[in-house]
Every structure is written in structure tokens, then in C-alpha cells.
Amino acid sequence: MTEVHVSSAVMTHPVRLTQAQDLAARLRLDGLALDPDPEGPPSALRTALVAWAAVDPEASHHLVVQDDVDAPAELMEIVGRAAVRFPDEALVFYTNWHARNGAAVRIAALAGACWVRAVPDEFTPSLGVCLPSGTAAGFREYARDSAERHDDELLSVFFRGRGRMSLLAVPNIVEHIGTSSINGHAAQGIRLAVCPTSATDAAPLLSRGRVLEEPGWIPYMRYGEGYIRLDGQERGADGGRGHHRWREALPATGLTEEMVREARAAHMPDGLAAEVARSFGRAFAEELWIHCLLLGRQAARAARRLGPSPDGVPADALDRMRHSAVATAGPAGLPPERRPEAGPDEVRTMAAFTWTAVRAGERLQGVSPGITPSRSGLSGR
Structure with a gap:
């Protein structure tokens, strides 16, 4: 069995600092990754790079969550088990309920699969993502000089270049809260998880459930x-x-x-x-x-x-x-x-x-x- 240690960070902006602190304390996450230029133009990538740099030197994997989410107390335990099962994969624990990846998750859920491969032509839902430490370092190197401000878009470009998209957890244990958006997504309205699932149900499904690699059209x-x-x-x-x-x-x-x-x-x-x-x-x-x-x-x-x-x-x-x-x-x-x-x-x-x-x-x-x-x-x- 692969030896796994998952470090973690919450990416946040000073306007949500208290919310992020409460989230980190409740989920026992390692710390906060603050926007290094909070007065600058909105950029999720700017903060994401800080979050992905917060990998514990002894960690095999690193989890980054955004500050506007909810998740069960068992989050780190479930993520750790998933990392043991898929040690080389990028793992996504929230998928938006709309658009292509959300529909891929619905197909997988109806088919009885508990993981599905993300489509290569859409953003990577980045509210709760776990990467192997080496992949996290590779993404930081790839993204550090990018003019892109959306981390979710650049994650997909990065994964496409490596020839393997992320695995989306079909039972979603991370949920988006609120409709505001520091990064300009408020026009998308209410944005929730495609398949919200309790930790009790999600734990065995994600540990042992099937993987749908090709949902087709x-x-x-x-x-x-x-x-x-x-x-x-x-x-x-x-x-x-x-x-x-x-x-x-x-x-x-x-x-x-x-x-x-x-x-x-x-x-x-x-x-x-x-x-x-x-x-x-x-x-x-x-x-x-x-x-x-x-x-x-x-x-x-x-x-x-x-x-x-x-x-x-x-x-x-x-x-x-x-x-x-x-x-x-x-x-x-x-x-x-x-x-x-x-x-x-x-x-x-x-x-x-x-x-x-x-x-x-x-x-x-x-x-x-x-x-x-x-x-x-x-x-x-």
C-alpha cells in the first residue's frame, strides 16, 4: 500500500479571512493561503499558487480547498483514502452542477460509477482538489508566469498537456456556499455540487466504487x-x-x-x-x-x-x-x-x-x- 500523507491549505482573500479561518479549524486543515496582492486585479490563480506552494515537505499529496465551501468533518480521512487508492491521480471532490463535467458526473452516477474522468475541454472544478506533491510542484512551475487569472482553466490546460485529466469524485463531499465571487463568476448564479452526498455514503463509494473512464458523448x-x-x-x-x-x-x-x-x-x-x-x-x-x-x-x-x-x-x-x-x-x-x-x-x-x-x-x-x-x-x- 502506498504511504500517504496529505497536507492541506485553504486559499482565501482578506474579505473572507474569518470564514476561511473557521473552515480550516473545523476541518483540521493545515493553514491558510492568502492572496498576496489583495488590492490587485482579481486573480484566483495568484492565490492558488500560494496554496499549492504550501505543501508539507513530508507530504505525498496536497489538498487545496477554497474558502467558500462546506465539507464534512471526515474530509481529510476520505481524501487520504482516495489518495491511497489513486496515488498518481489529480482528484477533484466537487463538480459544478452545470455544464459538461457536471453532466459527465450524472452519467457516471446513473451508471453506478463513483469516479469519472473529466472532459479535456472544460475548466477543472477547483473548489476541492488533491494533487500528488510532484504534480503540485509541476503545476506551480507551469503556472507561475502565466497571464491567466483563472486557476480552474489553467489546471485543465496543465492536465491536457500531461495527457491525463483529473478524476472527478461522483459523490461530492465538498459543497459551494453563497453566490458571490471574488473572481468574477457571480453572473453564473447559484452554483452547487452536482451530486451532494453524505460522508457516510461517500466513504465506501469512493474507496471501492468503479471508475468511468469514457462516458462517450x-x-x-x-x-x-x-x-x-x-x-x-x-x-x-x-x-x-x-x-x-x-x-x-x-x-x-x-x-x-x-x-x-x-x-x-x-x-x-x-x-x-x-x-x-x-x-x-x-x-x-x-x-x-x-x-x-x-x-x-x-x-x-x-x-x-x-x-x-x-x-x-x-x-x-x-x-x-x-x-x-x-x-x-x-x-x-x-x-x-x-x-x-x-x-x-x-x-x-x-x-x-x-x-x-x-x-x-x-x-x-x-x-x-x-x-x-x-x-x-x-x-x-
């Missing part, structure tokens, strides 16, 4: 509309940062609009659809349902590749993880300015609605791109 939502990240998209001229609406991307997935229309006509519940539409509009309700239909389809394919869950992974914890990931799909898919409207009743309604789509997606079959599909395109009905 990934459906995701932004500003109330559905998109698809295609396999290999990062190799495009724009580095994969472009967004493809789901209708445009379908030909590359083996699905057709006809298949989607038939699934919607057969399985989208009128009553729940009307409830979601009353709160957020019919267009959003239909986009959300189709998005989750595609999530369910990709999760079913991933589950078949992964095979049975290993011994020692609690089935009830896996089930709670799946429900947690689906429950955030609705509010995360809303435009940022409308997320505050999703109260408990609206979230429950959207969750019930999205589960009907996920289950329909699990039965949605496709064909290899370029092959003419059959008339129905559905099986298992």
Missing part, C-alpha cells in the same frame, strides 16, 4: 437549453470549447430526431410536464426532458460497459447517489437568473419529471452513425 444544459459534447470534440479548431445544440449533434450519436420524438410521445408524462411548464415554461420543460432522456441513454450504455458493482459497495448508497445526481438536473439546467425560483416543491416536481426521461432513455437504442435507422428506434417497451 455527453448531453448537458446551459441557460435552459440542451447541448451535446461529442467524443473527441477537444480536437476541433476551437479546442472543443464550442457548444452544439442537441439537434445539430444527433447525427454523430447514432440517434435521430424521430427516435427522440417517439420517445417523448410515448413516455413524457403530460401532468408533470404541465407542472414544470407552469413554473418555467413549456420550452424549458421539453428541453429538460430530452436532456435527461439522452442522459439515461448514455448512462445505460456506460453501465453495460462497467459490469457488476464490486463487493463492498453498498447498493443503498449507490441508489441515493443516483437520486442526488438526478435531483440537481432541473435547477442546474435553468438559466442562472431563474435558479432562485426552484424551491423544494419545484425541485421535487422536476426530479419526478426527469426520472421519467432517464428511464425512457435507458430503453432508447441507436445505430452506428451513417446506418439508416429502423422506423421505431425503441426497444424494451
